Amino acid sequence: MKICFLSNYSIEFIFDNLRNKLKDINVETEIYYPGYNQFLQQIFNPQSELYNQKPDVIFLSIDVNYYLQNQIQLKSNPPISESSLNQIEQIFNSIEFVCKNLSSSTIFVDNFYLDSNLDLGTLEYNQFELDKFIESMNKRLFEISSSNKNIRVINLKRMINKHGQKNLFDFRLFYLAKSKWNKKGLEELSNLYLSHLKAYLGIRKKCIAVDLDNTLWGGIIGQDGIENIMLSNDGAGKSFYDFQNVLRNYYQQGIILTICSKNSENVVNEVFEKHPYMVLKPEHFAVMKINWNNKVENLIETAKELNIGIDSIVFLDDSKFERELVKKQLPEVEVPDLPDDPTQYVSFLKELDYFNFHKLTDDDFKRNETYKLNFERKKAETSFTDIKDYLRSLEMKIEIKEIDDFTFPRIIQLIQKTNQFNTTTKRYTDAEITKMRNSNEWKIYSFTVKDKFGDNGIVGVFILKYLLVKSAVEIDSFIMSCRVIGREIENAILHFIIKKAKASRIKTICAEIIPTAKNEPCRNVYKDFGFEEFENGKWKLEIDDKNFALPDYFELISL
Amino acid sequence: MISDKLKNLILKELNLQEFEFSEDTLAKDVPGWDSLKNFTIILSIEEEFGIKFLTEEILSIKNVGDLQKLIDLKVNHN
Numbered sequence: 294m295k296i297c298f299l300s301n302y303s304i305e306f307i308f309d310n311l312r313n314k315l316k317d318i319n320v321e322t323e324i325y326y327p328g329y330n331q332f333l334q335q336i337f338n339p340q341s342e343l344y345n346q347k348p349d350v351i352f353l354s355i356d357v358n359y360y361l362q363n364q365i366q367l368k369s370n371p372p373i374s375e376s377s378l379n380q381i382e383q384i385f386n387s388i389e390f391v392c393k394n395l396s397s398s399t400i401f402v403d404n405f406y407l408d409s410n411l412d413l414g415t416l417e418y419n420q421f422e423l424d425k426f427i428e429s430m431n432k433r434l435f436e437i438s439s440s441n442k443n444i445r446v447i448n449l450k451r452m453i454n455k456h457g458q459k460n461l462f463d464f465r466l467f468y469l470a471k472s473k474w475n476k477k478g479l480e481e482l483s484n485l486y487l488s489h490l491k492a493y494l495g496i497r498k499k500c501i502a503v504d505l506d507n508t509l510w511g512g513i514i515g516q517d518g519i520e521n522i523m524l525s526n527d528g529a530g531k532s533f534y535d536f537q538n539v540l541r542n543y544y545q546q547g548i549i550l551t552i553c554s555k556n557s558e559n560v561v562n563e564v565f566e567k568h569p570y571m572v573l574k575p576e577h578f579a580v581m582k583i584n585w586n587n588k589v590e591n592l593i594e595t596a597k598e599l600n601i602g603i604d605s606i607v608f609l610d611d612s613k614f615e616r617e618l619v620k621k622q623l624p625e626v627e628v629p630d631l632p633d634d635p636t637q638y639v640s641f642l643k644e645l646d647y648f649n650f651h652k653l654t655d656d657d658f659k660r661n662e663t664y665k666l667n668f669e670r671k672k673a674e675t676s677f678t679d680i681k682d683y684l685r686s687l688e689m690k691i692e693i694k695e696i697d698d699f700t701f702p703r704i705i706q707l708i709q710k711t712n713q714f715n716t717t718t719k720r721y722t723d724a725e726i727t728k729m730r731n732s733n734e735w736k737i738y739s740f741t742v743k744d745k746f747g748d749n750g751i752v753g754v755f756i757l758k759y760l761l762v763k764s765a766v767e768i769d770s771f772i773m774s775c776r777v778i779g780r781e782i783e784n785a786i787l788h789f790i791i792k793k794a795k796a797s798r799i800k801t802i803c804a805e806i807i808p809t810a811k812n813e814p815c816r817n818v819y820k821d822f823g824f825e826e827f828e829n830g831k832w833k834l835e836i837d838d839k840n841f842a843l844p845d846y847f848e849l850i851s852l
Numbered sequence: 853m854i855s856d857k858l859k860n861l862i863l864k865e866l867n868l869q870e871f872e873f874s875e876d877t878l879a880k881d882v883p884g885w886d887s888l889k890n891f892t893i894i895l896s897i898e899e900e901f902g903i904k905f906l907t908e909e910i911l912s913i914k915n916v917g918d919l920q921k922l923i924d925l926k927v928n929h930n
Contacts, residue, residue, distance in 0.1 A: 305888055463895075465907045470891050476899065 294494075297325045297348035297398075299332035303472035304354050310483040318496060329471060336387045344395065349722055350493065351391065351400045352486065355384055357430065358408040361423075365411060371426035372413070385433060392441040397724035399443050401489055404431045406450040409458050443723070445489060445651050452485050484646070492649035494720075495709035498627060499601050501543060502592060504610035505554040505561060505583075509537060509573065511635060514560050524570045529636070536638040537572035544577050547657035548648055549599060549664060551580040553591045553608065558583045579664040588615050589622045599664065600775035602712060602811055607647055611635075654703050656750045663776055666746045684780060685846040687744040691785050694852040696730055696737040703751045704739050707772050712811040714753075714773040714783075716804065716818065721756075721770075734759055735769075740786065742777050752777045755786060757793075765801040765833075766794050771818065783818050785847045791836050800837045806830050854920050861900055862916075865893045875917025901927055 294315075298304050308324055315322050325346050327335050332353065335343040343351075364377035392400055407427045417424055431450065438444045453461060461478035474482060491497065506513045510533050511523025523530040544550050550573070554561070561583050565575055575581065580598050582591035588610075596603040604625035610616055611631050620628045632641050650657070670687070696704055708721050721729070729735035736757040742749045753773040757766050768790065773783060794802055804819050806812075807830060824832035843849060854873040863871060866884040879885040885893075897919075898904055903926040913919050 303888070306892070309892075465905075465910065466891060468907065469910065470887070476895050 294320060294350065295323050295325065295346060295348040297327075297343060297346060297351045298354065299327070299335060299343070299351060300354040300356075301330050301332060301359050302354070302356050303329050303470055304352075305329075306470075306472050306474060307479050307483050307486070310479055311486055314483060314487050315490065318491070320490070320494065333383065333387055336391045339394065343391075347395065347724075348398055349724060350490070351395070351398050353388060353391070353400060353402045355403065355405075356408075357381065357384070357405045357427070358411060360384075361411055362408075365413075365423070367421065370421050371423055372421045373423070373426065381430065385437070388434075388437060388444070389441070392437070392444050396443055397727060399445060399493060399723060401445050401447050401486070402434060402438075403447045403449040404434055406453050410464075445493070447485060447489055449482075449485065452481055456481055488646055488649050489651075491646070492651045495706060497649055497710075498548070498607045498647040499605035500549040500551060500579075500595075500599065500607065501540065502551045502553040502595060502606050502608045503540065504612065504615065505552060505556055507611040507635070508609060508631070509533060510564070510568075514564060515556060519563055519568060522564070522568075523635075524568060526570055530570070532636045532638060534570050534572060536635070536642065539639055539642050541572055541577065543648060544573075544661055545658070546648065546650060546653055547660035549579045549601075549661060550577050551582070551595050551599070552578050553582045553588050553595065553610070555585055555588070556583050576665065577661070579661065587618075589619060592619065592623060592626060600713070600778060607645070609642075652702065654706060656703055656706075659748075659750055662747070663749055666749075667776060670744075670746055681844075681846065684844075687746075687780070687846070688848075689780065689782070689846060690743040690848045690850060691740055691782060692743075692850045692852055693738055693740045693786070693789055696726075696739065700739045700751060701726070704737065704754050707739075707751070707754045707774065708770070711772045711774060712809070713775050713813070714771075714778055714815040714818075715809075715812050716771040716815050717769065717807045718809050718812060719770050729756070740782075742780075742782060749774075749777055753782070753786065755790070757790065759797075759799075760803075763801070764799050765803055766790070766797075766799050768802065768804040771804070771815070773815070775814070778814055781844065782847075783815075784822060785843060785849055787818075787822050788841055788843045789849060789851065791834075791841055794836060800835060802834045802836060804832045804834075806832070854916055855923075857900070858897070858916075858920055858923065861896055862893055865889060865896055873916050875915065875920070877916040878914075897923060903927060903930065 305326055308326070312322055312324065325342070325348060327342060332355070335341045360377050360380045361373060364374040365372055366374050388402060405427050407424055411423065413421050413423055434446055438446050456477070461475060461481060462473040463475035464473060466475070467473035503509060511530060512521060514522055524533045525531055526534055540550060565571060580595045582595060584591070592606060592608065593603065596606060602625075603623060607627045607629065608616070608619055609629070609631055616628050616630065619626055627647060629641070629645055632638065694700060705723055705726060708719075708726070712718070726737065729737060736759070738755050738757070739751050740753045742752050754770065755768060755772070756770040758769045759766050771783070771786070790802060802824075804824060806816055806819065808816065819832040820826070822834070824834045826832050854875065859873055862873070862882070863869070866882065866889060868883065871882055879890060894905065894910060901923055903923065905922065905926070909922060913922065
């Protein structure tokens, strides 16, 4: 990934730190930095290295305090000199300019804060409003971000508020090296940038598996009884109530919640039914493993039932014993050490860097409903002996559509995060997909699946590359959400591709399988359909003289 | 004499396997020791030795020998 830093201070102090953190999550980076205070020259000159490099990501780290220092004057309100206001105007112009002229890059902009060395003390808010002026700049930044889809705002101000300027800055460096971040400051700044890069790359966990006793409530339900467990909207029991509320927020973001607890189901059910302060209800949990089995087995089964990788799970349990067991036997599962004191649960959960989003799609909001529906589908499945009868009973409707502005974000999301049904695992970025959209050679489609239980939303993407000289079309990527695996939808999609190809007098369909540690579920998609392997991992199907019949349990709609 | 503690710390910051430091060694003689690394080394020394330099002290350091002397002075003073 190519990252460019543009800054009006010496941001290069952070590079080693950030590069190492990215390496830890297997992201190789190439950093381009035109030097201290070069950002305006770079942005306003279309011939500059910035436009030449076309980085995937640009960090605009502009500390406005450098323009305010020595420019505070108490003759006007806001108490800032004319020239300083002009410089700030130019910053905003440059942000909008780079957004428009490098539409293929994603631009991360730090929001603004007031350095306490410039603070007006008791005059602030009584006669002068410097702080409020900074706020108005941040509001303007939000407006720019609402009207430019390639900009993301970094809430630097919140990070600085949380840790405090005295803990983050070192003014010896400010005067000697044009950067005021001390070691802790660089570490926190680097973590903040990393969170945003993870959100951009779609690196996040999908599921939180929680224990019950001393995790969702205080005490042990089997011993203490429903009236004695700690859970209330007041006092110490409120810490559990608040913790449940934060978990519910994650649920609303589309993070799957499950239970993994050693307990008797009937005792737990009583809490769900009768306890007035249980925020989380059975419907919030996609899977409930409430039994006396080993938690390792329960987590393996949870992953299997949800069709997600075991490494997508975060396991929260107050018991060190259980945590160590899971860490040892399932090293892929993320097992953070929950603090000993439950009043720290909320801040602890908030600081976990596992669930970074920039924008929630409709699909994220709907995801947990879908898992609930899947549960009902599974139940229905058991009443059929023949899978075909079952599939027929689902009354599936598949709608296929070429990419447009509305489906774009979800397509990017699927490309970046789908691991299992992903034939080539090519992680195309916003920029690359935009480029493909503008080329005649490429066609990008997404599809939705509806059935009698409900709408699954956009669950798949396939990218076709037309090789007209060879009168062939290549399936460059074929990606499907794990939610709909096992319903032969892949075959319906291949039928569509064949139909399209025939209409353009194409004779051969080519495809490729690039095996990864996780994409087992799609390895045989071409083989099972009748493709022939002509080279290792390369498949082809001659279509001109053959007829292919779509199974009767699909309705295929192309929009 | 340059202490092993200081030597190892500098090697670690600069990502070097080995380097022979003498009291007269200048930053520019050591691969990768630029003005940026200068500050990360200073900050690491402060953290490692539990000391704090004044700005003028940082400016007065001309070679590794000066750095070692300053560290010794500060550590003993504590």
